[in-house]
Amino acid sequence: MELQQQIDDFIARKITPLDGKFRFGQGVEPITWEAIRQLPKTGEAIIQWYFTSEEIIAFIVTRDAEQPQVVRVGGLEALEQLATAYKDHYIQCCDNDNLEPWKEQLTPRLQRLGEILHLEEIISHLPKDCKGLILVPYRYLHLFPLHALPLGEDNYLIDAYSQGIRYVPSCQIWQISKQFDSGEGNLEGLFALQNPTGDLRNADMEVEIIQGAFNRAVVLPREQATKSALTEKAVELASARVAHFACHGYFNFDDPRTSGLVLADAEVSAVPPEVPPEVPPEVPRKSLISMCSPIPSVMAGRGIILYGNMGMRF
Structure with a gap:
């Protein structure tokens, strides 16, 4: 009974606000x-x-x-x-x-x-x-x-x-993703890393163009995209509707969980860090990663769109 209560509480807190129709153990109906x-x-x-x-x-x-x-x-x-x-x-x-x-x-x-x-x-x-x-x-x-x-x-x-x-x-x-689409002209909450190492052609223009489509955006450009800055902006990242990372990345085929992003002053692993208690549990509904070696597990958003040398990974 205690375990069932924990499951019910988790669904009520984390899933129901996003999908009110979800029921534990429900079947998945095929699309017509x-x-x-x-x-x-x-x-x-x-x-x-x-x-x-x-x-x-x-x-x-x-x-x-x-x-x-x-x-x-x-x-x-x-x-x-x-x-x-x-x-x-x-x-x-x-x-x-x-x-x-x-x-x-x-x-x-x-x-x-x-x-x-x-x-x-x-x-x-x-x-x-x-x-x-x-x-x-x-x-x-x-x-x-x-x-x-x-x-x-x-x-x-x-x-x-x-x-x-x-x-x-x-x-x-x-x-399913269309159910969470806010619609054109109503884009709120972008969080972006913009060319932290300064050597990515077109990455600056990429973020600037995308930023223009949002009413509200938090962008860490070039040398400002440091590990400490990312930590300080943890609340903004967690509450963003879309996270866009235009940066280098590295992928460890032997241990994918140690893959990560390359920032201006550090490499950040995909292994979950210690999260400050004030950071809300939500994550961006969409995470866009524009880099050479995509990391399949870097962000557990509503949808993950990965661009890179090896095409799309799901």
């Missing part, structure tokens, strides 16, 4: 087709991949489609080999502190990935007026920057869509 087709806006399309034991399947969803278009291709074994080589080479180059050999192989590997996925065939099924894509990767595909898949000479997938390309881990998570 009608709900899926309502997710993209007019002029957008979802491309969601799935692997069986023998083939790669791409589902194409648009708002006005009566059913998804399905593209089935072979090549699963080739994809597994490519993903293994891609990941192993990256780890080897990280161990040698030299990513140049991996970068040199990135273009031919992405070219090969596009061939395996039959990218041009998938694109041929998209509406002619499609201006934006939502990609839902599966398994190894989360490792790759799919938006950078080549389309002919000096053209890439992202160049073909004026409204850009977004990633979601699944349609159901996307649907």
